[in-house]
Amino acid sequence: MRIDVVTIFPEYLEPLKVSLVGKARAAGRLDVQVHDLRDWAHDRHNTVDDTPYGGGPGMVMMTGPWGEALDDTLAAGYEAGAGGPALVVPTPSGRPFTQVLAAELSAHPWLIFAPARYEGIDSRVTAEYRTRMPVHEVSIGDYVLAGGEAAVLVITEAVARLLPGVLGNAQSHRDDSFAPGAMANLLEGPVFTKPPQWRGRGIPDVLLSGHHGKIARWRRDEALRRTVANRPDLVQRCDPAVFDRRDREM
Numbered sequence: 537m538r539i540d541v542v543t544i545f546p547e548y549l550e551p552l553k554v555s556l557v558g559k560a561r562a563a564g565r566l567d568v569q570v571h572d573l574r575d576w577a578h579d580r581h582n583t584v585d586d587t588p589y590g591g592g593p594g595m596v597m598m599t600g601p602w603g604e605a606l607d608d609t610l611a612a613g614y615e616a617g618a619g620g621p622a623l624v625v626p627t628p629s630g631r632p633f634t635q636v637l638a639a640e641l642s643a644h645p646w647l648i649f650a651p652a653r654y655e656g657i658d659s660r661v662t663a664e665y666r667t668r669m670p671v672h673e674v675s676i677g678d679y680v681l682a683g684g685e686a687a688v689l690v691i692t693e694a695v696a697r698l699l700p701g702v703l704g705n706a707q708s709h710r711d712d713s714f715a716p717g718a719m720a721n722l723l724e725g726p727v728f729t730k731p732p733q734w735r736g737r738g739i740p741d742v743l744l745s746g747h748h749g750k751i752a753r754w755r756r757d758e759a760l761r762r763t764v765a766n767r768p769d770l771v772q773r774c775d776p777a778v779f780d781r782r783d784r785e786m
């Protein structure tokens with residue numbers, strides 16, 4: 537997968553050089569290019585924003601720099617052999633970002649992120665590029681950030697871990713809370729590791745029993761308990777098998 541990010545804060549994307557995404561880049565599974573939008577703002581002050589038509593607070597990001605930046609980014613990507621681009625625009629008014637949407641985005645061979653600042657980007661920009669590629673306007677939650685760069689980090693990590701070869705088998709995303717399957721829509725339950733005793737706190741006996749059926753049952757029960765407590769809206773979407781009292785792996 538190729539990822540391009542156009543932003544006025546390129547340094548905000550430095551975290552994409554470390555950890556899972558950094559390793560995927562080093563392994564050649566992911567190519568990430570970050571571009572400074574101000575490189576396409578040609579006035580003396582490299583201006584990228586202006587006052588909103590119709591009045592109102594704040595500033596709006598202008599069409600000019602975005603149009604030139606996205607055209608050049610597309611040209612460079614095609615020149616490098618990329619194809620099938622999709623534009624991803626983080627916004628509070630977008631489609632909720634979920635594991636389902638992460639999977640959809642991971643199916644694109646090339647994502648171009650357009651994180652805005654101020655009050656957003658002139659709407660003619662997304663209208664223009666919708667004629668040339670899929671445009672995903674994405675919200676990462678019901679709260680308002682000051683810009684889209686943090687959302688790019690979140691979306692990129694969630695998408696990258698779904699790419700073939702990025703997560704080892706031991707870390708498979710197939711058991712994710714929100715991935716399709718028997719444990720779908722169940723939140724992660726508690727986890728434990730050595731030492732067996734810590735500040736007078738031990739390990740649940742069932743996890744030391746070696747009885748895989750009982751362990752699986754206990755883990756489902758704990759996941760269900762946490763889901764009922766924190767996300768009761770998900771319970772109705774759970775696979776009915778999670779309510780089965782039998783000690784068996786699913």
Ligand SMILES: N#Cc1ccccc1Cn1ccc2ccc(-c3cc(N)[nH]n3)cc21
Pocket residue numbers: 626627628629651652653654655656657674675676677678679680681682683684685687
């Ligand atoms: N747009 C806008 C906007 C509209 C009203 C008030 C403040 C902003 C700030 N802002 C500018 C860019 C931008 C990008 C993404 C988010 C964003 C996403 C989620 N899920 N929350 N916030 C916010 C962003």
